[in-house]
Each structure stands twice: as C-alpha cells, then as structure tokens.
Amino acid sequence: MAKIDDKVNKEVEKAAKRFGDKFDEEMYRQTNPRVLEYLTQRNEVHERFSNALNNNDLGELRQIIVDAEIACPVSGTRDWTDVRQFNLMFSTEMGATSDGALKVYLRPETAQGIFVNYLNVQKTGRMRIPFGIAQIGKAFRNEIVARQFIFRMREFEQMELQFFVRPGEELEWFEEWKKIRMKWHQTLGFGAENYRFHDHEKLAHYANAATDIEYKMPFGFKEVEGIHSRTDFDLAQHEKFSGKKLQYFDPELNKSYIPYVVETSIGVDRMILSIMAASYCEEDLDNGESRVVMKFPPALAPVKAAILPLIRKGGLPEKAREIMNQLKFNFSCQYDEKDSIGKRYRRQDAIGTPYCITIDHQTLEDNTVTIRERDTMEQKRVSLNSVEQEISEKTKMEYLLKQLI
Numbered sequence: 001m002a003k004i005d006d007k008v009n010k011e012v013e014k015a016a017k018r019f020g021d022k023f024d025e026e027m028y029r030q031t032n033p034r035v036l037e038y039l040t041q042r043n044e045v046h047e048r049f050s051n052a053l054n055n056n057d058l059g060e061l062r063q064i065i066v067d068a069e070i071a072c073p074v075s076g077t078r079d080w081t082d083v084r085q086f087n088l089m090f091s092t093e094m095g096a097t098s099d100g101a102l103k104v105y106l107r108p109e110t111a112q113g114i115f116v117n118y119l120n121v122q123k124t125g126r127m128r129i130p131f132g133i134a135q136i137g138k139a140f141r142n143e144i145v146a147r148q149f150i151f152r153m154r155e156f157e158q159m160e161l162q163f164f165v166r167p168g169e170e171l172e173w174f175e176e177w178k179k180i181r182m183k184w185h186q187t188l189g190f191g192a193e194n195y196r197f198h199d200h201e202k203l204a205h206y207a208n209a210a211t212d213i214e215y216k217m218p219f220g221f222k223e224v225e226g227i228h229s230r231t232d233f234d235l236a237q238h239e240k241f242s243g244k245k246l247q248y249f250d251p252e253l254n255k256s257y258i259p260y261v262v263e264t265s266i267g268v269d270r271m272i273l274s275i276m277a278a279s280y281c282e283e284d285l286d287n288g289e290s291r292v293v294m295k296f297p298p299a300l301a302p303v304k305a306a307i308l309p310l311i312r313k314g315g316l317p318e319k320a321r322e323i324m325n326q327l328k329f330n331f332s333c334q335y336d337e338k339d340s341i342g343k344r345y346r347r348q349d350a351i352g353t354p355y356c357i358t359i360d361h362q363t364l365e366d367n368t369v370t371i372r373e374r375d376t377m378e379q380k381r382v383s384l385n386s387v388e389q390e391i392s393e394k395t396k397m398e399y400l401l402k403q404l405i
C-alpha cells in the first residue's frame, strides 16, 4: 500500500511541476486516470488486508504477501513461511513452590491497574463522570524485533490516561482527546508538519475507534502515542471474572452503569527518542567553527542552567558557587570551571542546557552576570537579582502547559 501511495505521490509531484502555479492537487487526485487506477489497486489491497486481520485469517494474510510479490528486504527472497501468531506477553510463575505455582504474566500495558482501582479512586476522590486517572509505570512485551534504539524495547515505560465517560459519549471524547494530545505534541515546537494521525484499520477487540499520533522520526513516520476508545470492555471483563460490581452511580441520570473509557497511551522512551531526534542539530558558526546543539524545549531540558566562572581565580569560583547555591533548589544546574569558556559553552550546547550564566570580574563589582541563550547564542548582562526570573519563564513546565489552555 505504501508503494502504491509513493507512486501516486510521484504522479502528483510530476504534475505539480508541469502545471506550476495553476496546479490544483485535490482536483488532480480526484480525476487523473492513472492516479485513480492506483487508488483502486490500493483500496483493493487495503480491503483484503483489513478483512484478513479482522477475521484473523492467517492463510489469507500469507496469500496477500504472495500476491503482492513482497520480497524479504534483506535477502530478496519470496520464500515465506506460514503466517504465525507470536507470544505477545512474558509469563512467569508466582508461588512458594514450583508444583503449586501459578502462571502469571508481566503487564503489557499499565491500564489494567487503573481499571481495577477506578471505583476506589472515584469514591475516595468524590469524582463525577467524566474524569480521568493517569498513571506511569513499566510495561513488558515479548517484542519479536526490539530495535531502533529505545523505539521498541521489551521493557519500557508507559504513561497512560483512562478517561471515564457516559456510554454513548465516548466518540465525542475520543475526538476531544485527539485534539488535546496533538496540541501537546505540537506545543513542543518541532513543526506541525512532523506529526500526523494514523487511524487504525484493524480495531483491537476492545475498541470502537483508535488512532496513533505519529512523529517523523529519522527512520520515517512512527507511532509515539495511541488514543483508543475502549468501550466498557475492560471494566465489564473485570466485573465478569471478579464477580465484583464495577458500576458507577450517575447522580444526574439517577442510574448506574459501567462507564465507557477513552484512553491515551504514550511511551516515555519513544517520546524521548522523538524529542532527541527533533532537537539534535549540527550548526556551522560564523567564526568557521561548528557546534552540536540539542534544541530541547527548555521545559524538558535535563539541565536548565550552567554556572560558569570565567576563570579559576580572583574570587570568581567562590562567587559562582554562591550563585549555584541560590539556584540549585529551584533549577537543575551544572557548575563547570574546566577549560576555556568557549569549550564549556559547547559542552552545554551538546546536552541542551538552555542558559549559561557566566561570572566575571565585573560580577564582583556590580553584582551582574551574563546570560547566554543556547539557540541564538545571544548574551545579555543582567543583575543577579533577576537571574532566577530570566531563566524560570521558559524552563518551567508551566510555560508549556499554559499553551494548551
């Protein structure tokens, strides 16, 4: 399907060059006979593929691979085995002795802990629907191919939100959460064009709508977050197998029901990878040198400020330590007095520190320092009293969060 998409895009590109300013892309896509033929082919494959997935028809999946003449990208052969279902979870044993041990599974998502606790949270927190419970924690999957650095791992960290809503309102909330979450990603400032939704063709057995937010990694558009409308499937299953009622009493409707759930789920590691990939820059400077700089959004930078005495004598290190001691309670800071100031700036650029504070002889005279901003490399002289305010605005999480309102 991707190959056919590429062919369509190439046709469109060629036509755009041919027609110049007059080119109407949408019209071209809807009317050009060759493009239409490609789209028909694509739709046929797509329909066959989703039917096979939805019906769990592994034989048909193999046939699609054969019919589409898909070759192994490494060896080039088309000598495929049957399509098989892999183990998705890790199992282990719980119990004092091996003969009485119970087979248990490491969780593949953090969500289920939230489901079994949701009534406790609702009652003790006196929550009314709609409300959400968010959690961060480890998840484990028996990934067949764990690779691409921290993109796909067998042990990873998930952040999940389960949002409980009235039955029938879930698809509206699903759309709402799509907007909220996309806004969060775009607020990071890496360019709206680098994110897109990918709606699922095959819905998991528990979902009635699902989409991924994809980021353009150096190795292509890849999922960083999943948003799913999980219906009442999970709570109903827990109720069925535990024998414990998981109904919520809705005082406005004066009735009890199992809430529907909209989930957003993001891998910490995968988000960090997208941020590292987006932030990494190599820049040529005016003086002929070059620098590597991590342009992290300041609120996400691991070190917010570096405290740098210009030289290692004349009372400058002592003054710098004093400033470090003031700032360290509110900001993660690094003190560095080794090497030339230029080298120290480069070191901080490479780890993405948004601000470098330099202490020089003038500091001892008039209590001012220079603050250098990472991306512009501009420096300004400010009074020591205003340093905290200068660096706090953009490095506080509040700066990002307020843009979401």
Ligand code: GAP
Pocket (backbone or CB within 6 Å): 108, 109, 110, 111, 141, 143, 150, 151, 152, 153, 154, 155, 156, 157, 158, 160, 223, 224, 225, 226, 263, 265, 266, 267, 268, 269, 270, 271
């Ligand atoms: N509770 C729903 C759920 O787990 P998912 O789409 O399978 O949905 C959510 O996973 C997110 O977890 C993904 O978008 C991704 O960021 C992260 N994730 C999933 N598998 C991963 C893996 N093997 N390594 C790293 N992150 C992973």
